[in-house]
Amino acid sequence: MHIPDGFLDLSISVIMYIAVLPFWIFSLRGMKKVLTDKQVPLMATLTAMFFAAQMMNYPIIGGTTAHLLGGPILAITLGPYAGLISMTIILFIQALFFGDGGIITFGANVWNMGVIGVFIPYLVFLLFMRIMKNEKGILIGAFVGAFIGDVLAAIFAGLELGLSTLNFPYSVQIAVTAMGIHHSIIGVGEGIVTAMILSILLKKRPDLLQLKKMAPIWLPSIDLKRS
Amino acid sequence: MRESKRMITIGIIVSLVFVIIGCTYLSLSQETLDKVAEEFGLSESSLWSPPLPDYELPGLEGNIFANIAIGIFSILMILAFTFAIGNVLKARK
Numbered sequence: 001m002h003i004p005d006g007f008l009d010l011s012i013s014v015i016m017y018i019a020v021l022p023f024w025i026f027s028l029r030g031m032k033k034v035l036t037d038k039q040v041p042l043m044a045t046l047t048a049m050f051f052a053a054q055m056m057n058y059p060i061i062g063g064t065t066a067h068l069l070g071g072p073i074l075a076i077t078l079g080p081y082a083g084l085i086s087m088t089i090i091l092f093i094q095a096l097f098f099g100d101g102g103i104i105t106f107g108a109n110v111w112n113m114g115v116i117g118v119f120i121p122y123l124v125f126l127l128f129m130r131i132m133k134n135e136k137g138i139l140i141g142a143f144v145g146a147f148i149g150d151v152l153a154a155i156f157a158g159l160e161l162g163l164s165t166l167n168f169p170y171s172v173q174i175a176v177t178a179m180g181i182h183h184s185i186i187g188v189g190e191g192i193v194t195a196m197i198l199s200i201l202l203k204k205r206p207d208l209l210q211l212k213k214m215a216p217i218w219l220p221s222i223d224l225k226r227s
Numbered sequence: 228m229r230e231s232k233r234m235i236t237i238g239i240i241v242s243l244v245f246v247i248i249g250c251t252y253l254s255l256s257q258e259t260l261d262k263v264a265e266e267f268g269l270s271e272s273s274l275w276s277p278p279l280p281d282y283e284l285p286g287l288e289g290n291i292f293a294n295i296a297i298g299i300f301s302i303l304m305i306l307a308f309t310f311a312i313g314n315v316l317k318a319r320k
Contacts, residue, residue, distance in 0.1 A: 006272030007264050031316040040313035041231040045238030047309040048302045052242035055249030055282065055298060057256040064259045085316070089309055093301065099277035157260060165267040175263050182259040205230070 001069070001157050001183070002094065002109055005102030009164040016160065017107030023084055023115050030081030042208050043078050047086040050074065051093065058186065066186035069153065071117030072125075072146035072194045077201060077209060080122045087114035108160050117153040121145035121194070135202060142198045143191035150190045154183030239302065246298030250282075250291050 008016075035043070050070025057065035070090070074083035091109050094100035101109045121142075128141025158179035162172030201208060264270075279285075279297055287293040 001258065001260055003260065004271040004273065005275070007260075007269050028316060031313075031318075033318055035313065035317040037317060038231070040310060040317055041235055043313045044306050044310040045235050048306040049238050049242045049245070051305050052245035052249065052298065052302055056245055056253040057249070057258075058253060059255075060259075064262055065253075065255060065257050066259065082313070082316075085312065086309065089305065089312065093305055093308075095277075096275075097277055097279050097301070098282050099273060099275070099280045100282070102271075102273055103275045154259075158263065161260070161263060161267070161269075165269065171267060174266070178263050179259055205234070 001066075001113060001154060001179075002091070002101030003105040003112075003157060003160065004099070005104045007102070007164065008105050008108055008160055010104070012160050012164050013104045013108055016105075016111045020107045020110045020115060023119075024088070024110075027081040027084040030079070031085060034079050035082050038208060039078055039082065043074075043082050043086055046070070046074055046077065047089055050086075051090045054090070054094070058189065060182055060185045064182060066183060068186065068190050068193060069113050069117050069150060071113055071153070072121035072142065072149050072190060073197050075118040075122035076125050076142055076145070076194065076198060080119050083118040083122070084110075084114045087118055108157075112153045112156045112160075116156055117149050120152055121149035124148050138202070139195045139199055143195045146191040146194040147184070147187040150187035151180055151184050154179040235306070239306070242302045243299065246295055246302065250294040250298060254294075 050068070050073070053068045053070060055067070057067050060066050069087075071083060071087050074086045076083075078086065088110055091101055091106065091113065095103055095106055095109070122145065124145035125138075125141040128137050128144060131137065132140065155176050158175035158177070159172060161179075162175035165171045282294055282297055284290070284293045284297060
């Protein structure tokens with residue numbers, strides 16, 4: 001889903017940089033409030049792991065491939081602020097050293113995979129936790145959040161691509177549909193991986209999850225033991 | 228501290244497995260985005276020349292061992308870089 005330079009109009013690329021800027025500022029400030037000592041090694045480990053996970057390209061449909069994004073698990077385990085910064089680091093290294101995603105389109109890639117791919121799964125996850133209030137809700141929320149996050153990120157990428165080629169009839173519709181359908185497949189995979197990692201963390205290292213900080217008002221009533 | 232070291236070790240091992248699989252069995256990349264862009268007649272035009280384009284060492288393209296070495300180096304670099312950033316930006320007591 002990494003958009004290379006040349007695929008987007010300059011105006012779209014600039015707009016995406018402007019859109020991402022406040023999220024970077026809030027995230028850098030937010031990290032200083034919520035990221036704990038214990039979470040720093042987790043942040044570094046997950047960032048490295050999902051960089052590596054993005055090197056694996058799974059065949060999907062029509063001879064195309066896709067890879068996991070990692071945004072949902074970063075958001076749920078570290079919170080959205082550190083999640084966005086982790087995704088930004090991954091995308092920056094990929095663009096700078098490997099040409100995987102452009103420099104001019106870096107803002108668009110961070111918007112798609114960092115902002116949408118991190119904040120949307122996080123919000124959906126919180127919603128499910130709020131409704132279900134048990135571990136099952138946490139895992140279902142993680143799965144659904146990851147799926148919606150991946151599909152929406154792909155739809156945004158299609159939208160940016162389609163809006164950059166206005167001379168091509170139905171370009172937005174074609175790009176959005178193709179990206180959305182194809183990435184719904186990888187979204188299922190992302191959802192399963194996210195729920196699996198979260199399940200392991202809930203069993204082995206629940207202290208690493210900052211669930212109380214995510215939802216301080218109602219979390220005390222949640223039983224995090226297996227339901 | 229001990230638990231953190233254990234977690235980082237497990238993370239590095241899992242990442243290495245991902246890199247090896249990514250450089251061997253799941254190395255072929257033909258993303259939907261590229262296909263859609265191709266249909267629109269868009270082509271890549273970068274102002275920046277990355278030192279390791281497409282995760283390959285110039286002159287050793289297609290060499291699996293070189294690709295795995297790049298992957299390992301990248302993992303360790305990202306681990307160290309993120310650790311440093313996390314330490315600078317973490318909450319102060």
